[in-house]
Amino acid sequence: MAGGGSSVEQPRPLPCSSLIGGAGPRAARLPCPRGPARPVGVSPEAGARALAHVGGPERRRGRGGARSRNARGAGGAGRREPVRGRSGSPGCVRSRALGETGAMNTVLSRANSLFAFSLSVMAALTFGCFITTAFKDRSVPVRLHVSRIMLKNVEDFTGPRERSDLGFITFDITADLENIFDWNVKQLFLYLSAEYSTKNNALNQVVLWDKIVLRGDNPKLLLKDMKTKYFFFDDGNGLKGNRNVTLTLSWNVVPNAGILPLVTGSGHVSVPFPDTYEITKSY
């Protein structure tokens, strides 16, 4: 029996047998012919047991035929046997490349490698994008001008006191942002902020107005007589008579990939607030 078995299983690549009974990816690993391939490192008794276990060639059920049979045979002989059996039998299992067993697997493997390659290319491109613009200076000169300043004292529910100072400012901005935009800048978030200090708080910063400039929008800013978008509330009554309120235009550079820096434009203007409150309803 053993002799008969071994004469059958001399490893010869048989193209058709792999398609029989195999389904999907399992088919790729069913290269061996009907009889079981005798693993190299297994004792003859185990081999005989394996062959007897297999019986006739019709036993294959479309699973990993040779491999699982070998496993059972090897398992019977002794579990310590190294797994040389599978790879040892030449030509039976591993040499059957995926490409040979059907058009489906070829397409899949090609799509797989294409996908992996494109992913790595994209990753390299993204990193290149980041590293080439990481250390650029993104500051440009800005001209600010304030035309009207008014101060009111109104009720404020956000603080512990009854009334807080509320400032109204009308301003102009002139800036040319063209040099900031490059291949890695998706948009600029501009914001006009007022910075000052009061008796209550050592540092106050309030954003009065902001704007989003996308890549492709007109990069030259020529804004006149703009009103503030957000209320200029102080946390207290510190705006009255405050001469040192500084307005600056800054921007947040949003890249396609990489660092998000905050850059301040060079050019600021001081806003001296009046000493009295405005009580008329006008603005």
Added chain:
Amino acid sequence: MLSLDFLDDVRRMNKRQLYYQVLNFGMIVSSALMIWKGLMVITGSESPIVVVLSGSMEPAFHRGDLLFLTNRVEDPIRVGEIVVFRIEGREIPIVHRVLKIHEKQNGHIKFLTKGDNNAVDDRGLYKQGQHWLEKKDVVGRARGFYQENRSVEDRNCKLLICSLYWDCDDPHE
């Protein structure tokens, strides 16, 4: 079918190889954990990489984009910065921009935030009676950004993340 084949593989290994495989697996898992914890220490933030969940910071950040955060103590919070903060009583952190800060002499700071795509500031999102945020609410400051592919990620991300957190359809977030 597949499981039986895997078991055969395992059965064929001797004890040493089995232990080796288990150790290998353990090494991989602990390496990943070490890298994550190391990032947490370096950045000082409890969550160094976050995913943007909502559209309130468009067009800068869309759903599915990655943000890299740092939270070092010596970096003061200033207006215009993008902060990720957590409101008491809600577990999902929010990514918005700082609108106003008031800092006292001793370093105690209170600030207000607003999403770029929202019309109003975040006071409506804070806890009842809370008007300002403080440093302890901050998870981190956004320092780096990586955008995901827009077409498929939007939908997939929303499906996946909304299945993990029930209340992610909050319009303000």
